[in-house]
Amino acid sequence: MxxxxxxxxxxxxxEALEFYKxxxxxxxxxxxxxxxxxxPMPPGMIPPGAEKRxxxxxxxxxxTLVMASDGNCGSKPKFEGFCLSVxxxxxxxxxxxxxxxxxxxxxxxPLGKTFFxxxxxxxxxxxxxxxxxxxxxxx
Numbered sequence: 584m585x586x587x588x589x590x591x592x593x594x595x596x597x598e599a600l601e602f603y604k605x606x607x608x609x610x611x612x613x614x615x616x617x618x619x620x621x622x623p624m625p626p627g628m629i630p631p632g633a634e635k636r637x638x639x640x641x642x643x644x645x646x647t648l649v650m651a652s653d654g655n656c657g658s659k660p661k662f663e664g665f666c667l668s669v670x671x672x673x674x675x676x677x678x679x680x681x682x683x684x685x686x687x688x689x690x691x692x693p694l695g696k697t698f699f700x701x702x703x704x705x706x707x708x709x710x711x712x713x714x715x716x717x718x719x720x721x722x
Contacts, residue, residue, distance in 0.1 A: 587647075588667060591654035592710060596637035599651065599710050603642065606683035606708075607669065612648075613641040644669065666705065666713035673718060677702040681716045684708050 592599050603609040617624055618634040629636070636653040643649075649667070654660070671677035681694045687709030694704030694716065702718040 585648075588649050588665075590649065590651040590662070590712060591660050592637075592651060593660045594633070594636055594653050595710060596640060596651050596653045599712075600637075600640060600642060602709070603644070606686070607644055607680065609642045609644055609649075611640060611642045613639070615639045660711065662707075662711045662713060666715045668715040668717060671702065671716055671718045674702045677704070677716050677718050681706060684714045684716070 590599075600609070600611055600614070604611070615638050616635050617629055617638045620638060633653070638652060640651045641648055642651070644667070669680060671680050677694060681704050685706040685708070689707045690704070691707055691713065692703075692705040694702060697703045700717050700720055703716070705713065705715050707713050
């Protein structure tokens with residue numbers, strides 16, 4: 584069994600995917616727009632003009648599969664109660680990832696040395712998704 588995050592971006596999914604390509608080097612494995620659906624959308628399912636928005640996408644952050652969509656294109660997403668955590672190779676990689684994810688976002692805990700990691704920090708990206716960047720402690 585696997586549990587995989589599914590993020591809803593309310594019309595900004597494609598923008599988020601492009602941002603994560605630059606920030607994290609993600610690989611988009613699948614992208615389907617509402618207009619690509621083999622079945623027509625039920626009336627009222629999406630607002631007029633949203634046909635080209637992302638109905639479903641899947642992308643890899645390293646080995647992890649994350650899924651994303653524009654959802655029903657009518658709600659304001661709130662990414663609360665969780666963070667996505669990414670392992671950095673070393674301090675320089677952590678600095679790069681943290682800066683890239685934080686571009687247009689908000690630092691929640693500055694990147695620095697902790698008792699459990701030589702480099703750890705928390706940031707919400709410009710879409711409001713929380714990220715923890717960590718250099719795993721070596722034994």
